[in-house]
Structures are given as C-alpha cells and as structure tokens.
Amino acid sequence: MVFAALNRIYAGIINPPPAKKRDDAIRFGLLGASNIAPIALIGPAISHSEVVIAGVAARDKTRAEAYAKKHNIPIVHSTYEDLLQDPSIDAIYIALPNNLHYEWALRSISAGKHVLLEKPSCSNAAEARELFTHPLITTAGVPVLLEAFHYRFHPAWQTFLARIHDDPEAGNVKNASAQQYLPKGVILNDDIRWRFDLAGGAMMDFGTYTLSCLRQIFKEEPTEVLHASFRGLGTPHSSLPEPDQIDQAMSATYRTADGATGTLQADLAVSGGWPLLPSSWTRNFPGFGWPKCEVELDEKVLKNWDGQVHAVQRTVILWNHLAPSVYHRIDVEDTHTIRAGDQVVKTWKESHQEKAYKWPIGDPRRNDEQEWWTTYRYQLQEFVNRVKGRVGSGVWVDADDSIKQMEAVDETYRKAGLKVRPGSDFKL
Numbered sequence: 001m002v003f004a005a006l007n008r009i010y011a012g013i014i015n016p017p018p019a020k021k022r023d024d025a026i027r028f029g030l031l032g033a034s035n036i037a038p039i040a041l042i043g044p045a046i047s048h049s050e051v052v053i054a055g056v057a058a059r060d061k062t063r064a065e066a067y068a069k070k071h072n073i074p075i076v077h078s079t080y081e082d083l084l085q086d087p088s089i090d091a092i093y094i095a096l097p098n099n100l101h102y103e104w105a106l107r108s109i110s111a112g113k114h115v116l117l118e119k120p121s122c123s124n125a126a127e128a129r130e131l132f133t134h135p136l137i138t139t140a141g142v143p144v145l146l147e148a149f150h151y152r153f154h155p156a157w158q159t160f161l162a163r164i165h166d167d168p169e170a171g172n173v174k175n176a177s178a179q180q181y182l183p184k185g186v187i188l189n190d191d192i193r194w195r196f197d198l199a200g201g202a203m204m205d206f207g208t209y210t211l212s213c214l215r216q217i218f219k220e221e222p223t224e225v226l227h228a229s230f231r232g233l234g235t236p237h238s239s240l241p242e243p244d245q246i247d248q249a250m251s252a253t254y255r256t257a258d259g260a261t262g263t264l265q266a267d268l269a270v271s272g273g274w275p276l277l278p279s280s281w282t283r284n285f286p287g288f289g290w291p292k293c294e295v296e297l298d299e300k301v302l303k304n305w306d307g308q309v310h311a312v313q314r315t316v317i318l319w320n321h322l323a324p325s326v327y328h329r330i331d332v333e334d335t336h337t338i339r340a341g342d343q344v345v346k347t348w349k350e351s352h353q354e355k356a357y358k359w360p361i362g363d364p365r366r367n368d369e370q371e372w373w374t375t376y377r378y379q380l381q382e383f384v385n386r387v388k389g390r391v392g393s394g395v396w397v398d399a400d401d402s403i404k405q406m407e408a409v410d411e412t413y414r415k416a417g418l419k420v421r422p423g424s425d426f427k428l
C-alpha cells in the first residue's frame with residue numbers, strides 16, 4: 001500500500017511522465033507567479049499532450065523571469081494585461097488573491113481567452129452573479145470558464161456520490177459532515193488568506209471546499225444556515241486591515257428543504273490533539289486531521305412481503321477527498337433489518353471498502369487515465385475536453401453552481417456575524 005502510494009506521488013506530483021505535445025495544444029498563460037500553479041496546473045500539464053504552459057505574467061518582471069526559468073515557461077510578460085493581449089495564448093489560469101478573481105476572469109474572457117479560475121470564483125455572490133451571467137460567457141461559442149473545484153473531477157469523489165445517490169440501498173440524505181484541516185504554522189502570518197481586503201478567511205478557503213462537498217452530497221441547495229461560528233486571528237495579525245473580520249477556522253451547519261442537515265469544519269491553523277500525550281503539553285503544537293466526508297442516509301425499504309419489511313440504512317465515509325490520488329478510502333456500511341410490524345426479526349451489517357483511482361472497468365468514462373492522476377490532472381482533462389468540444393467524463397462545475405456556492409458562502413459569513421467579503425469596483 002505504501003509503495004503504491006509512493007509510486008502515485010512520484011508519477012503524479014514529483015516527476016510526471018512528459019507527453020509529446022500536439023500542434024493544436026491549448027497554450028496556457030499564468031496570471032501571477034503563484035505558489036499553487038506548479039501543483040494545480042504546471043505539473044499536470046506535463047503529462048497532457050494537449051496543454052502547453054506557454055506564458056506567465058507577474059507584477060515584478062524579475063520574479064516572473066525566475067519563475068519562468070524554474071518551470072520552463074517560454075514567454076514572460078511584465079503586466080497581467082500584456083499576457084491577456086498576447087495572441088499566442090489561448091487560456092488563462094487565474095490563481096490570484098480571491099478579491100482579484102472577478103476582475104481578471106472578466107478581463108480574460110473579454111480578451112477571448114478560456115479561463116481556469118481558482119476557487120472561490122469571486123469575493124461574494126454579487127460578483128459571482130455578475131460574472132457567471134455576463135453575456136461574455138452566456139452567449140453561444142464563447143470561451144470556457146471553470147471554477148477549479150478539482151476534487152470533484154476525481155473518480156473517488158464521483159464513486160462516493162454514487163454510493164449516496166445511485167445505489168438501490170441508498171435512502172435520502174439525513175446527516176452529513178465535511179472537514180478539512182491545515183496544521184497551525186503552514187500558513188504564514190503575511191499570507192493572502194489572512195487579509196480581509198483580499199477576500200481571505202477560512203470560509204473562502206477550506207470552507208469553500210467543504211461547503212461544496214455538502215452541496216454535492218445534498219444534491220439540492222441548503223435553504224438555511226442553522227449555525228455558524230468562527231475562531232478569529234490572534235494578536236500577531238493585528239497590523240492587517242480589519243483583522244477582526246478574518247476567520248481562521250469556521251464551523252457551520254446547514255439544512256435543506258427536505259430536512260437534511262450537514263456540518264462543515266474548516267480550520268487553517270489546527271493545533272493540539274496529539275495522541276498519547278497530555279493535551280496540556282501539545283495544545284500549541286500543530287495538529288492534524290484527515291480531509292473527510294461522512295454521510296448518514298435514511299433507512300430505505302428494499303422489500304415488503306407477507307407483513308414483513310426488509311429495510312437498509314447506509315453510512316458512507318470518504319477519507320481524503322482532497323488528495324485522493326495519494327491515498328483514499330470509501331467505507332460503506334449497510335445495516336439491514338427485517339421487521340414484522342414493530343418487531344425486529346433479524347438485523348445484520350454488511351460493510352465494504354472501495355478505492356477509485358480510475359473510472360471502473362466497463363464504465364464509459366474510462367479512457368486513458370492513470371492511477372497516479374491527481375485531482376488537478378483529472379480537472380485539466382475535462383477542461384481540455386470542454387475547450388475541444390468533447391463529451392468527456394461529464395463532471396463539470398457550471399455557472400449556476402458557482403453562483404449558488406458563493407450565495408451559501410455569504411450566508412455563512414452573515415450567520416457567523418462577519419462581513420461578506422468586499423467586492424471590486426471593476427467594470428468592463
């Protein structure tokens with residue numbers, strides 16, 4: 001198991017096998033010399049025959065040149081706008097602070113470029129509505145715009161959803177939870193995530209994934225935020241603009257019209273919780289927690305005969321939805337009960353575990369994917385399929401989804417007593 005995981009990490013992240021590039025490959029330009037691009041796009045592009053990372057622009061040209069050299073990017077522009085106006089660039093990757101997503105997505109689309117836009121798509125719902133309903137992206141034949149919720153494109157996530165929504169044993173969703181934690185200290189004090197003016201905060205970061213997970217699990221929009229509470233920044237951050245508006249961690253519970261509930265936990269600075277040691281010793285040490293989604297379904301009647309009922313109640317857990325190519329596990333537990341009236345005649349459990357590094361054998365989505373493909377590599381595959389007009393796996397994040405996501409983010413901030421993240425004044 002460890003050896004297989006190391007192999008997947010090596011081929012998927014450390015040293016992806018290079019593909020021979022096609023003449024009609026999509027030429028990507030990067031806005032900003034960002035920390036995330038090497039993992040989210042530059043690395044995945046190496047093994048894709050139809051993607052070339054052709055250019056980068058950064059606010060500081062010397063930094064852009066150093067970044068280009070490190071990552072073998074041939075073209076360097078000294079302004080973001082110059083990159084957009086470069087006719088040799090087909091698509092733009094936007095991994096800028098959240099408050100700049102709206103403006104640069106609009107600018108990129110209006111320059112005729114396809115856009116892979118980092119999550120969260122915008123600073124708030126008003127911007128998302130403006131962006132995703134703009135005629136520049138709603139008219140036929142316009143460029144592709146995708147909010148980069150990479151985890152959704154991996155077969156592990158889609159298999160998890162299938163166990164909740166598609167199996168005969170699956171009742172309605174009753175309760176769900178989604179959690180993501182980063183150890184304290186990983187995100188430094190001057191990071192964009194701690195800046196209210198840059199639309200930062202835990203809810204905009206790990207919160208946006210966990211909320212997206214719950215919305216997918218519910219398969220309908222939550223109608224109410226039942227509870228939301230946050231842990232703020234400590235004193236080292238007091239020099240930042242409006243530090244009291246930043247959530248270092250967020251916890252929120254939602255309810256749907258059908259009465260299902262779901263809770264998210266998103267923490268960008270976890271401490272303590274070490275096993276075996278007294279909590280008083282470790283409470284200031286960095287803590288760890290697996291990314292995890294768990295769902296409890298309502299009981300479902302499978303069979304009804306001669307006054308007896310056979311029902312099943314399912315629980316499903318996905319361990320590590322965030323980096324499933326490294327390792328993941330889907331646990332399915334079905335509790336079967338046979339009843340005669342109120343009397344339980346028999347009850348038993350059936351459990352199994354699943355892995356889905358690729359689409360299942362015989363599945364029409366199965367193609368030339370590899371077990372080491374990361375979520376970002378699967379996402380890139382679908383982005384290219386969309387640009388090229390192919391059917392692909394069918395997984396996508398559409399405009400309405402991105403709008404509803406930001407509406408729920410805003411509602412969470414309101415419920416927590418924090419301000420909705422500030423939007424930009426940019427107009428095309």
Ligand SMILES: NC(=O)C1=CN([C@@H]2O[C@H](COP(=O)(O)OP(=O)(O)OC[C@H]3O[C@@H](n4cnc5c(N)ncnc54)[C@H](OP(=O)(O)O)[C@@H]3O)[C@@H](O)[C@H]2O)C=CC1
Pocket residue numbers: 031032033034035036037040057058059060063094095096097098100118119120148150192198204205
């Ligand atoms: N999909 C995923 O797994 C991940 C997604 N993300 C998302 O990607 C985006 C960027 O995150 P990350 O790469 O960590 O960010 P970085 O801290 O690396 O910043 C990205 C770029 O933002 C530019 N920038 C523009 N204005 C500012 C400013 N005022 N302060 C700081 N930087 C500025 C810089 O560009 P320049 O080079 O021009 O100076 C910088 O290179 C975020 O939206 C985040 O949510 C982040 C991590 C993981």
Ligand SMILES: O=C1OC[C@@H](O)[C@H](O)[C@H]1O
Pocket residue numbers: 205206
């Ligand atoms: O996947 C991620 O990992 C680190 C986070 O801070 C980042 O924004 C997120 O997208």
